[in-house]
Amino acid sequence: MVRDTMRGGERTAHDSGPAALGGERVAYDGDPARFIELDGVEKVFDVRRKAGLLRREKHQVRAVDGISFTVPRGQMVGYIGPNGAGKSTTIKMLTGILVPSGGRLRVAGIDPSRERTRLARRIGVVFGQRTTLWWDLPLRDSYCLVHRMYKIPDARYRENLERCVELLDLGDLLDVPVRQLSLGQRMRGDIAAALLHDPEVLYLDEPTIGLDVVSKAKVRDFLRDVNADLGMTVLLTTHDLTDIEQLCERVMVIDHGRLVYDGGLSGLHAVGESERTLVVDLERELPPIDDVPGARTVRVEGPRQWLAFAATASAAPLVAAVAERYPLVDLSVREPDIEAVIAKMYAERSAER
Amino acid sequence: MVDGIRAYGLIVAMWIRSTMAYRASFLMTTAGNFLGSGLDFVAILLMFSHIESLGGFTLAEVALLYGATSTSLGLADLFLGSMDRIGQRVRDGTFDVLMVRPAPVFAQVAADRFALRRLGRISQGAVVLVLGLAGADVVWTPLNVLLIPVMLVSGAVIFGSVFVVGAAFQFWATEAAEVQNSFTYGGNTLLQYPPTVFAKDLVRGVTFVVPLAFVNWLPALRLLGREDPLHLPGWVGLCGPLVAAAMAALAGLAWRTGIRSYRSTGS
Numbered sequence: 001m002v003r004d005t006m007r008g009g010e011r012t013a014h015d016s017g018p019a020a021l022g023g024e025r026v027a028y029d030g031d032p033a034r035f036i037e038l039d040g041v042e043k044v045f046d047v048r049r050k051a052g053l054l055r056r057e058k059h060q061v062r063a064v065d066g067i068s069f070t071v072p073r074g075q076m077v078g079y080i081g082p083n084g085a086g087k088s089t090t091i092k093m094l095t096g097i098l099v100p101s102g103g104r105l106r107v108a109g110i111d112p113s114r115e116r117t118r119l120a121r122r123i124g125v126v127f128g129q130r131t132t133l134w135w136d137l138p139l140r141d142s143y144c145l146v147h148r149m150y151k152i153p154d155a156r157y158r159e160n161l162e163r164c165v166e167l168l169d170l171g172d173l174l175d176v177p178v179r180q181l182s183l184g185q186r187m188r189g190d191i192a193a194a195l196l197h198d199p200e201v202l203y204l205d206e207p208t209i210g211l212d213v214v215s216k217a218k219v220r221d222f223l224r225d226v227n228a229d230l231g232m233t234v235l236l237t238t239h240d241l242t243d244i245e246q247l248c249e250r251v252m253v254i255d256h257g258r259l260v261y262d263g264g265l266s267g268l269h270a271v272g273e274s275e276r277t278l279v280v281d282l283e284r285e286l287p288p289i290d291d292v293p294g295a296r297t298v299r300v301e302g303p304r305q306w307l308a309f310a311a312t313a314s315a316a317p318l319v320a321a322v323a324e325r326y327p328l329v330d331l332s333v334r335e336p337d338i339e340a341v342i343a344k345m346y347a348e349r350s351a352e353r
Numbered sequence: 354m355v356d357g358i359r360a361y362g363l364i365v366a367m368w369i370r371s372t373m374a375y376r377a378s379f380l381m382t383t384a385g386n387f388l389g390s391g392l393d394f395v396a397i398l399l400m401f402s403h404i405e406s407l408g409g410f411t412l413a414e415v416a417l418l419y420g421a422t423s424t425s426l427g428l429a430d431l432f433l434g435s436m437d438r439i440g441q442r443v444r445d446g447t448f449d450v451l452m453v454r455p456a457p458v459f460a461q462v463a464a465d466r467f468a469l470r471r472l473g474r475i476s477q478g479a480v481v482l483v484l485g486l487a488g489a490d491v492v493w494t495p496l497n498v499l500l501i502p503v504m505l506v507s508g509a510v511i512f513g514s515v516f517v518v519g520a521a522f523q524f525w526a527t528e529a530a531e532v533q534n535s536f537t538y539g540g541n542t543l544l545q546y547p548p549t550v551f552a553k554d555l556v557r558g559v560t561f562v563v564p565l566a567f568v569n570w571l572p573a574l575r576l577l578g579r580e581d582p583l584h585l586p587g588w589v590g591l592c593g594p595l596v597a598a599a600m601a602a603l604a605g606l607a608w609r610t611g612i613r614s615y616r617s618t619g620s
Contacts, residue, residue, distance in 0.1 A: 045616060092449065095452070095453050096452065096453075097449050097452045097453065097615075098615075098616065099613070116452065117356070117454075117455045117456065117457065118455070120453055120454055120455035120456075121455045123453070125453045127446075127449065127450065129446065130445070130446050130447050130449070130450060131447075131450070132450045132453070132454075134367075136371070136466075137367070137371055141367060141370075141371065144367070145363060145364065145367050148363050149360060149363055149454060149455060149456055150455055
């Protein structure tokens with residue numbers, strides 16, 4: 001299968017180090033657990049605001065306010081937060097576009113803002129809102145230019161392009177100028193462009209924004225494969241929590257420039273005190289169930305009732321208790337809505353302020 | 354540096370290929386460029402159908418001035434002409450894209466939308482220049498022969514530097530493209546006429562402040578063996594390359610400062 005040969009290819013590329021890839025790439029020999037490392041990173045913007053006819057007031061905005069985390073090699077991390085929380089600013093510092101105002105930042109051992117072009121060979125970036133392709137050129141020409149600009153060995157380039165074209169369904173689009181592509185097609189084209197040079201880290205800024213359901217699923221499947229098969233480290237910012245649920249083992253939540261949560265999805269539920277829902281179908285209409293410990297009935301509709309219980313608790317004793325006392329016909333358990341969890345988290349934090 | 358030139362070459366080659374895919378359209382736009390830029394010389398011709406000399410300069414001498422500045426601007430425009438799009442790139446956020454590619458941003462910006470049709474302006478300027486050189490009373494010494502290509506290249510570098518400074522300025526004021534255009538295209542129009550027709554202060558300004566006078570006025574006056582209106586010593590006419598180098602250094606500094614202060618747009 002294509003994937004297996006790819007895995008082999010990627011390994012040799014890393015193992016044989018500099019010789020394999022254009023000579024400019026030195027394999028990262030640091031701690032794989034600290035592949036991406038941020039230590040107290042800050043970004044402060046001076047903002048001038050009009051205050052009267054000629055007078056301008058200067059004040060500072062702390063877009064990123066002391067963020068520390070590490071990402072081990074091969075992990076897929078979701079980076080979420082409300083608008084203006086500092087997500088994009090963080091990504092821009094990680095790619096070297098912005099220079100941090102303070103703190104220490106390393107990606108594969110490289111300081112992004114000081115060695116931006118060297119780092120560029122080792123990272124892939126997809127901006128959901130704007131294309132990294134050349135707007136007026138057909139996809140094929142853009143890829144060709146990427147090939148030369150990143151000095152990708154011919155065999156690797158052909159192999160990678162073939163895989164992307166196949167998995168992202170780009171075959172019919174290669175000769176179409178980028179500006180004529182639909183958003184979903186363009187996004188797939190962009191993702192392919194970001195992967196042709198075998199990046200070690202992939203940054204995705206809103207990769208599914210504005211896509212329809214089918215395109216979203218396609219993009220997600222592809223990203224999951226890339227992460228699993230190539231061991232690529234992926235950092236993903238998104239507003240679509242389904243992206244996170246389906247792709248990321250780890251979530252970081254940022255708000256007002258600070259990291260407010262870092263851990264697994266399940267932990268997010270615990271922190272957010274979220275609740276799961278047990279939906280039971282009884283034999284007939286009955287008054288709301290109120291004698292089952294650890295649960296409260298939130299809704300009744302004919303013979304169907306909704307019972308909320310703590311997301312961290314097990315559903316089994318609850319089901320047993322209901323079955324013992326009521327004529328149970330059918331049941332299902334609904335996972336909590338992360339969106340609600342996070343909204344709650346944001347709300348609590350704003351209330352603290 | 355090597356990386357930059359390589360990337361510039363790659364991008365330029367790609368744009369030329371994509372232009373050549375529509376050969377007829379390329380020929381037409383180039384011809385249009387040739388004729389369009391020739392129109393202001395037609396204006397000069399019309400003027401000379403009523404007068405014998407302009408500020409003491411004959412038609413051939415004015416043609417020399419015109420041809421020299423047009424060719425220099427044409428060269429700068431060909432190599433760096435897309436720099437003024439940078440403000441738009443900063444505004445719409447596509448500048449970020451350039452920064453995550455493994456090539457110097459300057460090379461990418463300079464090569465962006467490389468337009469071979471700009472050869473139209475260069476060839477039109479060159480034709481007028483040759484006609485001017487043939488018709489005017491040029492003092493043909495070996496040094497003066499050498500001065501002609503030196504003048505054109507230095508002039509191109511001076512105009513190019515103004516393009517770059519203007520581009521760098523757009524990191525702070527993203528709408529500043531017009532300011533820069535007034536110095537390059539506006540300066541070009543100014544330089545098409547003899548310095549003697551302008552007020553002394555203006556001539557001083559383009560000699561010492563924005564040294565556009567070194568593009569063609571001062572070297573051409575030397576070619577023609579004329580005094581310049583500011584009565585500068587004759588060797589000043591040879592200083593074009595030095596002025597060009599200084600301008601380029603200044604432009605480099607401005608560019609660096611601009612990139613450093615780039616703050617990107619939201620999201």
